[in-house]
Amino acid sequence: MKVLDPRGFGLVCATFAVVAGLTIAGCANRVEGVANPNAADLAAYKTEAASSSAAATSSRKAAAQTQAINDNCGQFPSTTGVGVSKYNDFINAHDSNAPDYASKRDTAASTLDEAAERVESGVNSASDSLPSDLAAKFTEYVAAARLLASETRKMTYTAPVGPLNDASRRVNDARNAVREACPKR
Template sequence: MKLLNPRGFGLVCASAAVAVGLVLAGCSNTVEGTPTVNQAEVTTYKAEAASSAAAASSAKAAAAVAKATADNCDPFRKSAGNAVDRYNEFVDAHDASAADQLAKRDAAATALEDAAKGVETQLTATGAALPADLVGKFTEYVTAARALSAEIRKLSSGASVAPLNDASKKVNDALTAVRNACPAK
């Protein structure tokens, strides 16, 4: 059996390629005329492009709002929860006239001040991305928490607890409003 000659085989392949190229070139034809733009398609394309850009912008804005909401609501739950725990410990100690009543009073006032400061700091950090109604609810909480902290610090052994109870109700209302406005976890 005789093997193929590589040079001869290469020459046959090259000749075949040239022949196919000549046939294809001979079969082609040109299109006469002047190219024009289909205005209906251009208008449709522009409308679709604008719609797509608007959707992308809307999605980006929604993502920013979701991030700002999470950035505020998540830390709020922790700091407000801590403040509520310290306040309840103080109320229990005050009602029982416990020996550590003053220490728990100061801890409750400090926890409320810290929670208010943390919420306020986070609001400032997120800027305009947070919806205005949620900003208002957080701001009401900050004001109410600071007012309750001030009432706690004023409370002495024989003083009326009515101002403390009023301030506590305002904090509870503000806390509930924020919790209801924040997405559930």
């Protein structure tokens, strides 16, 4: 029995593959022209891509806005509540002629300034993500808290209380406006 020669078998297979390839290539027709996309399909694709991009952008903006509102509204009550508490301590000390009146006045003023700084920092961090009407309410609180801190620092036992009361009303109005504008928790 004779064994097949691997070199001869390989040569026969290679020759067969070349002949088959040339036969298939010779039977193929070449189409003349330039390949262009289907105009209707292209227009539909562009419209779909633009709408998908707009939806993704809108979704990112909505998520950023929700996060900015949650961050700012979430920290507002506790941040400003400390200022209210310290201010009330000062008022009680003032009204009762307490010996620690001056230290409570200074603590109230600095706490109000700190609250204004934290609220302002939150608004600035949110940048354009915070709705403009809500940002304006936070900004009004910041201005009102700083004014109240300034009026608090001016207080002595003989100072007129009118400017302090006006500044206190402004802070209360600003706090209430923010609380009403923020989502209920």
